[in-house]
Amino acid sequence: MANVDDRYGRGAPEPLYAAIKKYVVDGIARGDLRPGDRVESEAELIKKFGVSRMTAHRALRELQNSGILTRLPGVGTFVADPSAKGHIIEIRNIADEIRSRGHQHGSYVVKNVAEKASKKTGSMLGVEPGTQLFHSVIVHSEAGIPIQLEERFVLAEIAPGYDKVDFTSITPNEFLTRAAPLERVDHVVRAVMPDRDVAALLDIETVEPCLLLIRQTWSRSRLVSYARLTHPGSRFEFEDSFTV
Incomplete structure (x- = not known):
């Protein structure tokens, strides 16, 4: 591992175990x-x-x-295998997926605002x-490690109050499932390279490939949500199965 620098030494403002x-x-x-x-x-x-055994043990x-x-x-x-997996066919709440693996889900809300559609976002x-x-942008983490950047556009008339929701305590998936029950979902999966903003939010380098899932959802016979879900390739994989 890299040498300890001032960020981790006694001059750091946080507790030593942290x-x-x-x-x-x-x-x-x-x-x-x-x-x-x-x-x-x-x-x-x-x-x-230079800490006590109790401090090292707590960390x-x-x-x-x-x-x-x-x-x-x-x-x-040893470093545990996070085994971060997502589903392509089945629609599951990412918080539930993470908890099912015995890990803690965390979310950081970058943006959650009301705005008028541009030509580009309107076409979505x-x-x-x-x-x-x-328009919301949220980073989802598993056991403190970012595994998904969720950027979502939602039709306001279908989900009133979306921009006022505390998405650190509930996910957009949970809220929308209650406000606009799903009727149809379209998925597209692509391999992409992150730009600087995406890489910074996911705490990865811009040279790391990512898995992008584009999800369009319909409710009440209308397209109501368009989401771009970006996952670091080294931390995430999709899996699903079905019987034919």
Whole structure:
């Protein structure tokens, strides 16, 4: 892993156990640590950070509890396999998918506003420019690691109040399922390269390929939502099965 710098030392404004957690999570996000890799022991972290055994133990324990690390008694502590998976055929709430794997779901709301459709965004929903839309951008994380950037445009008249919802406590999927029950869903999956903004929000490099799922949903015989769901290729995969 990279050498500890001032971000993780005693000059950092956060508690030392939190600095150790950030140090480990940053190493995973950069790819320095991959699933199955051994992380530094309590003794090694004590020496590197100059902290007590209790502080080092708390940092590792909390990372284990959140599903980021796994411990084998007598062997060591290792990076857990996040096994982040999504479905193409089945529509599932990302928060439920993450919790089903025993991990904690987190969300960071970049944007959630009301705006008028441009020619481009209007074409996504099949409406005229000037039509009232809601536009949200949310980063979803699994055990503290970003796995999806959700950008969504919603027809305002179908989901009133969308722009006032606290999407740190409920996902757009949950809200829309209640406001506008699904009748039809179209999916397109593409491999894409992220631009700088997308890469920054997903905490990846611009050279890392991503999986983009474009989802259009219909309710009450109308196209009501257009979403672009971008996932880091190294952290996510799609899977599904069906009987023929």
